Amino acid sequence: MPAADLLSSQGLRLDGRRANELRRIRCKLGVFTQPDGSAYLEQGNTKVLAAVYGPHQASKSKSSSDGVVVNCQYSMATFSTGERKNRPRGDRKSQEISLHLRQALTAAIKTELYPRSQIDIYVEVLQADGGTFCAGVNAATLALIDAGIPLRAYVCACSASMAWGARPQPLVDVPHVEEAAGGVVLTVASLPNTGSTALLEMSHKLHMDYFKMVFSSAVQGCRDIEVILDRAVRDHLAEGWTEQDTVTV
Amino acid sequence: MMAGNVSIRLASERVNPSVYSGAVLPRFYTPGEVISGMKDYMRGHGTYAEDDCLKASVAGVMQKVNKLICIRPLKNRYVGEIGDVVVGRVLEVQQRRWKIDTNSRLDSVLQLSSVNLPGGELRRRSVEDEQMMRQLLQEGDLISAEVQNVFSDGSLSLHTRSLKYGKLKQGILLKVFPSLIKRRKNHFHNLPCGISVIIGNNGYIWISPNVQDVTVQEQKDEIANSDLQPVNQTDRETMARIRNCIAALVTSKMMLDDTSITYAYEESLKYESVKSLLDPEAMLDVAFLTQHRIKEMTQE
Numbered sequence: 001m002p003a004a005d006l007l008s009s010q011g012l013r014l015d016g017r018r019a020n021e022l023r024r025i026r027c028k029l030g031v032f033t034q035p036d037g038s039a040y041l042e043q044g045n046t047k048v049l050a051a052v053y054g055p056h057q058a059s060k061s062k063s064s065s066d067g068v069v070v071n072c073q074y075s076m077a078t079f080s081t082g083e084r085k086n087r088p089r090g091d092r093k094s095q096e097i098s099l100h101l102r103q104a105l106t107a108a109i110k111t112e113l114y115p116r117s118q119i120d121i122y123v124e125v126l127q128a129d130g131g132t133f134c135a136g137v138n139a140a141t142l143a144l145i146d147a148g149i150p151l152r153a154y155v156c157a158c159s160a161s162m163a164w165g166a167r168p169q170p171l172v173d174v175p176h177v178e179e180a181a182g183g184v185v186l187t188v189a190s191l192p193n194t195g196s197t198a199l200l201e202m203s204h205k206l207h208m209d210y211f212k213m214v215f216s217s218a219v220q221g222c223r224d225i226e227v228i229l230d231r232a233v234r235d236h237l238a239e240g241w242t243e244q245d246t247v248t249v
Numbered sequence: 250m251m252a253g254n255v256s257i258r259l260a261s262e263r264v265n266p267s268v269y270s271g272a273v274l275p276r277f278y279t280p281g282e283v284i285s286g287m288k289d290y291m292r293g294h295g296t297y298a299e300d301d302c303l304k305a306s307v308a309g310v311m312q313k314v315n316k317l318i319c320i321r322p323l324k325n326r327y328v329g330e331i332g333d334v335v336v337g338r339v340l341e342v343q344q345r346r347w348k349i350d351t352n353s354r355l356d357s358v359l360q361l362s363s364v365n366l367p368g369g370e371l372r373r374r375s376v377e378d379e380q381m382m383r384q385l386l387q388e389g390d391l392i393s394a395e396v397q398n399v400f401s402d403g404s405l406s407l408h409t410r411s412l413k414y415g416k417l418k419q420g421i422l423l424k425v426f427p428s429l430i431k432r433r434k435n436h437f438h439n440l441p442c443g444i445s446v447i448i449g450n451n452g453y454i455w456i457s458p459n460v461q462d463v464t465v466q467e468q469k470d471e472i473a474n475s476d477l478q479p480v481n482q483t484d485r486e487t488m489a490r491i492r493n494c495i496a497a498l499v500t501s502k503m504m505l506d507d508t509s510i511t512y513a514y515e516e517s518l519k520y521e522s523v524k525s526l527l528d529p530e531a532m533l534d535v536a537f538l539t540q541h542r543i544k545e546m547t548q549e
Contacts (some may be wrong), residue, residue: 036326055326057356075547108280110306115402117354145280148325150295150306153281193281194299230279233308237277239267240323241310242502 006171007163014177015044019163020222022173025228027139029146029236037147041139042053044175045129050139051122058118064107067111069118072102074136076125092094097133101200104137104189107198109156111142119149131159135190138225145233148215153193154229158221160186160214168210170217188218192226256528264529266500268540278305278320295320296365327353327451328429329405330467333396334436336449337407338356339386345379347386349394352451354428355404359386363397364409365415391417393447393455413437417447419480420457421492425499427452431506438507442514444487448505458484481527486523493526494535501536508546513539 006015017023023044032038055068062069074097078086082227087094101123109119109150121143123136137157144151162173171178174185184206189199197219206214263438278284284296284303292298295307296318305453307322328423329335331349340356341348347359361374361382386392393414394407409415430450439445439459447455480488494513495505516538520526 036324055354057354063487114354145308146324148307148309148322150297151280152297152299152304152306154279191281233279234277237310237323238274240502241274241277242504 001075005165006161006181006183007169013163013171015175019169019171020217022158022224022228023175023201025138027142027227027229027232029232030240031143035143035147037143037145039139039142039146041135041142043131043135043138045127046125046131046135047127048132048135048139049126050075050136050143051124052140052149053122054119054186055114055117055149056119058116060117062118063116065115066111068114070106070109070111070119071118072105072122072123072140073121074096074098074125074133074217075124076128076132080125080128087248097136100133100189100201101136101140104155104157104199105140105144107189107196108141108151108153108191110150110152110220113150119144127249128176129195130174131178132159133187134159134173134189138229141223142232146149155189155190155191155198156222156229157187157189157199158218158225160188160216160221162206162210168213168243170210170214172217172221176188184214184220186214188215188222190219190222192219193221196207261331264533266502266529266536268501268503268531268533268537274541275310277308278311279308280306283341284311284320289316289319293317293319295322297519308389316478324426324428327351327401328403329353329357329396329451331396331399333450334393334406334447335405335451336391336393336395336417336447336453337451339388339390339392342386342388343384347372347382349392350406351405351407351449352424352453353403353405355402357405357407359392359407359409359475361392363406363410365410365412369412383431387414391422391455393417393449396450402521417455417457420455423454423492425452425454425495425505429499429502431504433506435507438510440491440507440511440514442487442491442511443484446489446491446507446510448507448510454495454505456495458488479537490517490523490526493517493532497526497532497535498539500532501540503536503540509539511543516542 001019025043027041029039031040035053039050041048047202058069070108074094076087121140125132132156141155141169159174161174187201190197282305287301295440299305305320307320309320309322312319312321335351337349337351339347347363349357349359379409394409396405397408398406436448443459447461494517498513513535517535
């Protein structure tokens with residue numbers, strides 16, 4: 001069991017947040033001109049870039065007539081962590097995260113609309129301070145919206161942990177220090193609008209009695225993130241909107 | 250050694266390229282947002298039905314035609330319509346057809362039977378023609394074409410059966426978002442500055458030195474030779490200037506047609522060097538002046 005001091009006696013965490021508070025999220029859509037859609041997202045000190053290409057013609061081997069093929073690639077920059085390390089693409093960890101990204105995003109994309117097409121999503125972590133997968137999902141959602149790809153709803157991801165003080169309490173949006181303390185980390189990707197869960201992953205063992213508590217706090221985190229993303233999208237629309245968009249043909 | 254001017258600025262000092270101001274914002278919809286109850290309306294592009302509700306699936310502005318509701322995103326891939334002029338790149342040479350990249354969701358098709366053979370003769374396409382296909386159009390070649398047909402899956406079939414379409418030789422290709430292209434009767438323009446542009450509906454814009462009328466069949470050989478002649482420096486500079494002007498209009502999200510490009514070109518002439526038009530302030534200035542002139546013109 002990890003150290004009990006993840007939460008101080010005043011109810012503050014190591015970085016000064018309360019247990020149910022998210023880190024500051026700042027984001028921007030349309031940061032590149034070359035891809036069809038792109039987004040930059042900061043979640044505390046975690047900084048992520050996402051780029052979306054497509055839908056375009058799928059390569060013959062991948063092409064499927066039932067729906068669009070979603071292709072994800074997650075990579076971390078050499079300088080993203082404290083220790084400088086050259087990470088070849090396709091190492092086991094990033095391959096796994098790519099798969100998870102794909103699962104979370106396909107749950108939201110209306111894949112049946114574009115048979116024989118393919119969507120490529122590239123997520124690059126510029127600075128990693130815990131919750132890189134969550135930040136990657138959130139950035140990819142924004143990039144997909146920027147590319148004008150039809151989605152069922154926003155897909156948001158959030159992590160949650162547990163503080164074992166006098167009274168066990170769930171902690172939302174886990175940074176690197178809390179991850180490194182060795183506690184349980186539950187990652188949830190969900191579509192808050194429809195209330196469905198797209199992906200669930202847990203790093204350690206957790207007693208059943210506490211699971212519900214941690215899960216609901218992570219889902220609440222997703223809901224909060226959705227509000228922030230929605231505001232960012234509306235700001236982007238207000239900025240990029242032109243009068244000809246409203247003209248009815 | 251050449252001393253270059255390098256300008257690196259902070260992200261916080263970025264120039265806001267928007268030239269619109271004061272307009273009332275329309276109602277925006279975002280993915281998953283409920284538009285209305287299902288029974289009153291029909292669902293169009295950018296919407297879907299769930300739980301007896303009509304929901305938006307993209308972020309954008311609503312367009313309503315009678316009972317049909319569509320949500321139009323700010324940008325998406327090119328959706329072709331019959332009769333559109335497009336500029337595309339040859340991706341693949343296949344049996345009796347070429348695969349063309351036109352910035353749409355699926356690759357477009359150019360059938361051997363829908364191109365003009367050299368010399369302009371009309372006849373059945375023989376096996377020899379099939380073997381000559383790569384001499385006509387090679388992988389990587391740029392063409393201008395018209396959309397002949399839209400298949401049920403949304404892919405396009407093109408044709409180049411007119412002398413104004415066909416292979417593009419010397420010039421600049423510029424890619425912009427297709428939503429910024431204004432639909433016009435004519436998409437081939439010879440600008441007064443001696444440069445011709447093809448504003449493809451698919452967002453690919455071709456800028457090339459002015460071509461003489463190619464209607465005369467006898468001159469075919471001569472024209473083929475003239476394609477490889479070097480373009481003089483003034484023409485090249487003008488082409489670069491036009492390219493930068495279009496880039497300026499695009500960053501300010503202004504619609505592109507011959508009028509806006511000509512105006513932007515004229516306004517840009519106060520900047521002596523073409524290079525200085527890449528400066529964000531200069532781009533905004535050109536776009537703003539162009540916007541002003543267009544507004545003045547529409548008021549008259």
